[in-house]
Amino acid sequence: xxxxxxxxxxxxxxxxxxxxxxxxxxxxxxxxxxxxxxxxxxxxxxxxxxxxxxxxxxxxxxxxxxxxxxxxxxxxxxxxxxxxxxxxxxxxxxxxxxxxxxxxxxxxxxxxxxxxxxxxxxxxxxxxxxxxxxxxxxxxxxxxxxxxxxxxxxxxxxxxxxxxxxxxxxxxxxxxxxxxxxxxxxxxxxxxxxxxxxxxxxxxxxxxxxxxxxxxxxxxxxxx
Amino acid sequence: xxxxxxxxxxxxxxxxxxxxxxxxxxxxxxxxxxxxxxxxxxxxxxxxxxxxxxxxxxxxxxxxxxxxxxxxxxxxxxxxxxxxxxxxxxxxxxxxxxxxxxxxxxxxxxxxxxxxxxxxxxxxxxxxxxxxxxxxxxxxxxxxxxxxxxxxxxxxxxxxxxxxxxxxxxxxxxxxxxxxxxxxxxxxxxxxxxxxxxxxxxxxxxxxxxxxxxxxxxxxxxxxxxxxxxxxxxxxxxxxxxxxxxxxxxxxxxxxxxxxxxxxxxxxxxxxxxxxxxxxxxxxxxxxxxxxxxxxxxxxxxxxxxxxxxxxxxxxxxxxxxxxxxxxxxxxxxxxxxxxxxxxxxxxxxxxxxxxxxxxxxxxxxxxxxxxxxxxxxxxxxxxxxxxxxxxxxxxxxxxxxxxxxxxxxxxxxxxxxxxxxxxxxxxxxxxxxxxxxxxxxxxxxxxxxxxxxxxxxxxxxxxxxxxxxxxxxxxxxxxxxxxxxxxxxxxxxxxxxxxxxxxxxxxxxxxxxxxxxxxxxxxxxxxxxxxxxxxxxx
Numbered sequence: 162x163x164x165x166x167x168x169x170x171x172x173x174x175x176x177x178x179x180x181x182x183x184x185x186x187x188x189x190x191x192x193x194x195x196x197x198x199x200x201x202x203x204x205x206x207x208x209x210x211x212x213x214x215x216x217x218x219x220x221x222x223x224x225x226x227x228x229x230x231x232x233x234x235x236x237x238x239x240x241x242x243x244x245x246x247x248x249x250x251x252x253x254x255x256x257x258x259x260x261x262x263x264x265x266x267x268x269x270x271x272x273x274x275x276x277x278x279x280x281x282x283x284x285x286x287x288x289x290x291x292x293x294x295x296x297x298x299x300x301x302x303x304x305x306x307x308x309x310x311x312x313x314x315x316x317x318x319x320x321x322x323x324x325x326x327x328x329x330x331x332x333x334x335x336x337x338x339x340x341x342x343x344x345x346x347x348x349x350x351x352x353x354x355x356x357x358x359x360x361x362x363x364x365x366x367x368x369x370x371x372x373x374x375x376x377x378x379x380x381x382x383x384x385x
Numbered sequence: 386x387x388x389x390x391x392x393x394x395x396x397x398x399x400x401x402x403x404x405x406x407x408x409x410x411x412x413x414x415x416x417x418x419x420x421x422x423x424x425x426x427x428x429x430x431x432x433x434x435x436x437x438x439x440x441x442x443x444x445x446x447x448x449x450x451x452x453x454x455x456x457x458x459x460x461x462x463x464x465x466x467x468x469x470x471x472x473x474x475x476x477x478x479x480x481x482x483x484x485x486x487x488x489x490x491x492x493x494x495x496x497x498x499x500x501x502x503x504x505x506x507x508x509x510x511x512x513x514x515x516x517x518x519x520x521x522x523x524x525x526x527x528x529x530x531x532x533x534x535x536x537x538x539x540x541x542x543x544x545x546x547x548x549x550x551x552x553x554x555x556x557x558x559x560x561x562x563x564x565x566x567x568x569x570x571x572x573x574x575x576x577x578x579x580x581x582x583x584x585x586x587x588x589x590x591x592x593x594x595x596x597x598x599x600x601x602x603x604x605x606x607x608x609x610x611x612x613x614x615x616x617x618x619x620x621x622x623x624x625x626x627x628x629x630x631x632x633x634x635x636x637x638x639x640x641x642x643x644x645x646x647x648x649x650x651x652x653x654x655x656x657x658x659x660x661x662x663x664x665x666x667x668x669x670x671x672x673x674x675x676x677x678x679x680x681x682x683x684x685x686x687x688x689x690x691x692x693x694x695x696x697x698x699x700x701x702x703x704x705x706x707x708x709x710x711x712x713x714x715x716x717x718x719x720x721x722x723x724x725x726x727x728x729x730x731x732x733x734x735x736x737x738x739x740x741x742x743x744x745x746x747x748x749x750x751x752x753x754x755x756x757x758x759x760x761x762x763x764x765x766x767x768x769x770x771x772x773x774x775x776x777x778x779x780x781x782x783x784x785x786x787x788x789x790x791x792x793x794x795x796x797x798x799x800x801x802x803x804x805x806x807x808x809x810x811x812x813x814x815x816x817x818x819x820x821x822x823x824x825x826x827x828x829x830x831x832x833x834x835x836x837x838x839x840x841x842x843x844x845x846x847x848x849x850x851x852x853x854x855x856x857x858x859x860x861x862x863x864x865x866x867x868x869x870x871x872x873x874x875x876x877x878x879x880x881x882x883x884x885x886x887x888x889x890x891x892x893x894x895x896x897x898x899x900x901x902x903x904x905x906x907x908x909x910x911x912x913x914x915x916x917x918x919x920x921x922x923x924x
Contacts, residue, residue, distance in 0.1 A: 173477060176477065176498075177477070177498075179499070180404075180498050180499035181403055181404065181407060181499075183499045184407040184408075184410075184411065184499055185407065187411075187501060187502065188407075188410055188411075188414075191414065191502070214499065232613070232615030232616075233613075235583075236584075237550045237582070239547045239548065241547065242511065242547065245507055246504060246507055246508065249501070249503035249504045249506065249507040250500060250501045250503060250504035251501075252501075252503050253501050253502065253503055254501075268547060269547055271550065273580070273582075277497065360580075
């Protein structure tokens with residue numbers, strides 16, 4: 162057994178513990194009778210545990226991609242249903258951080274992708290957007306130029322210029338880049354997942370920009 | 386959409402007490418009050434056997450014993466849960482591949498740990514709505530009334546709802562089950578015109594396979610395997626096609642790849658073992674049957690033939706003592722089952738023969754013969770007949786083996802998969818018996834009788850038709866098609882000339898015979914519903 166296998170199996174263990182922490186904290190935050198003096202502390206706990214969990218999922222997925230163990234399962238999904246679930250699984254956390262999370266798309270918009278993989282990209286992107294958003298995060302989907310575009314936007318200060326241009330260079334070797342540490346793994350992960358989506362010679366990609374429909378940062382996932 | 390879950394009953398299955406309590410709290414906060422919990426697979430099955438639940442939330446990983454997939458398998462197989470129960474499989478990330486390979490029985494939904502209350506609420510609301518939306522389709526499917534199920538689906542499809550593609554996919558599944566291949570093919574081709582979707586391509590391949598256009602099917606499955614090396618279903622179908630084309634060595638290689646990708650499918654390991662044994666790769670056979678026996682340990686699909694085949698493979702590898710131990714396990718695992726006794730006897734005969742103990746082999750063969758004649762009184766499956774034929778062949782009793790194979794063909798002249806196995810058995814056992822010619826001759830004789838029956842019915846000569854077809858059914862009581870055709874002739878007479886008690890009883894007798902052979906035969910639904918109409922006093 163080599164070290165990466167040991168690492169992978171410990172990650173599963175840690176994830177189970179985090180799962181329990183998360184559901185307990187969820188209950189704590191959701192219960193109006195709880196006796197915590199500072200509710201924000203609990204929310205912070207919840208937020209960080211969720212982030213740790215998302216990171217672990219990313220690590221595991223990247224480990225599998227590295228070992229060629231990851232099977233991409235592309236299927237047709239309705240975006241309205243899909244985004245509703247994304248919002249549902251992140252809404253409690255956003256609410257406790259006083260950020261409003263909403264989504265928008267045409268009710269009959271369908272797309273082709275691996276739901277599990279795209280879900281983990283969006284979960285961690287939303288987790289990231291929490292830290293920059295002032296009051297709201299918007300998730301949306303639309304068809305543009307023959308691609309399905311899923312966007313996660315916030316009303317914060319936006320991405321620094323260094324980051325948007327850096328994307329292409331760092332995508333392939335994240336350790337070599339000098340971008341802000343916490344987002345590195347996330348962007349590398351998102352790029353890897355996007356590139357696993359192929360159709361008719363076209364490949365998925367991600368793009369960062371500022372001020373799309375909200376004034377802050379906008380993360381875009383382009384899927385063929 | 387309503388969010389009220391207060392009248393819904395839920396079973397939580399998890400081996401981890403803290404996890405059960407976390408999920409229980411979550412459900413309580415959604416308003417669920419009818420909650421029960423099970424701590425492992427066996428416990429879950431006892432709960433499901435006792436009462437019915439609206440929702441089962443089951444973790445995939447349940448520690449030692451049954452896993453979540455085996456709980457689902459047993460619950461569906463023993464009909465402990467019906468179409469209205471929502472079964473949700475809770476998985477950790479690492480279970481993704483394992484779970485996805487479970488194609489025989491799939492849950493209504495997967496939920497990855499951890500999940501929030503809001504996600505569970507959204508998911509449950511959608512699943513309840515989907516069940517309600519499909520309730521008429523599911524009801525028709527339970528009654529095996531495929532025409533009604535498709536008519537209802539067409540009605541839903543016409544409204545072009547959000548889940549249109551899901552409905553279309555369901556429709557093609559039903560068309561394939563009902564053997565309406567041309568209609569299914571048309572839909573697959575339409576879908577593929579718009580986008581190259583693997584499920585539609587796989588479906589098209591299945592159509593070609595069932596229509597016996599094996600080279601076309603092979604081309605499609607090979608293409609799919611090349612496209613996505615992880616698509617286990619494509620490997621399984623490719624192996625089936627290669628077997629049909631008598632490319633046994635290639636079929637074994639294909640299944641070997643599928644089993645590497647997804648080792649936890651019992652039918653796949655069994656098939657692989659059978660192919661390896663036929664091809665003389667006794668070591669691979671022993672490995673595959675060993676895995677099959679251990680997978681089957683907690684499964685409702687456990688069967689004595691797995692043990693018998695493991696014993697035979699071990700014996701072929703010179704491990705006679707181990708083989709006899711496996712045979713002894715048959716008695717322990719399947720106490721007091723006649724069929725198990727037969728398999729224990731045939732396996733013993735094979736092992737003794739391998740040991741050079743001619744006397745012991747003959748004694749075991751005698752036991753097997755006696756058990757088979759006891760089984761025959763109650764009706765037995767074609768697999769048992771073939772097992773006995775294989776044993777005869779192995780012990781040099783050519784004539785007896787040929788006679789049983791002849792019987793198996795006559796009773797199953799249109800069961801392609803079984804006939805393929807017959808050919809395989811003859812090929813493996815070096816039997817001096819031309820199975821393929823026999824199959825062709827029997828098929829032609831049956832078709833001739835049938836055509837004659839149809840001609841007589843068209844001319845209004847019902848009694849002559851019934852006499853002909855019922856006579857054929859009595860000659861071949863184990864042949865489902867012939868029995869069903871006789872039943873249909875009597876039904877057509879009654880539909881034209883009115884029902885009589887005698888005729889109704891005659892049809893019932895034939896239907897019972899078919900049910901005894903296979904309660905799930907796809908044609909039974911139509912016959913039973915027409916009979917019910919004739920038998921009801923209002924008509």
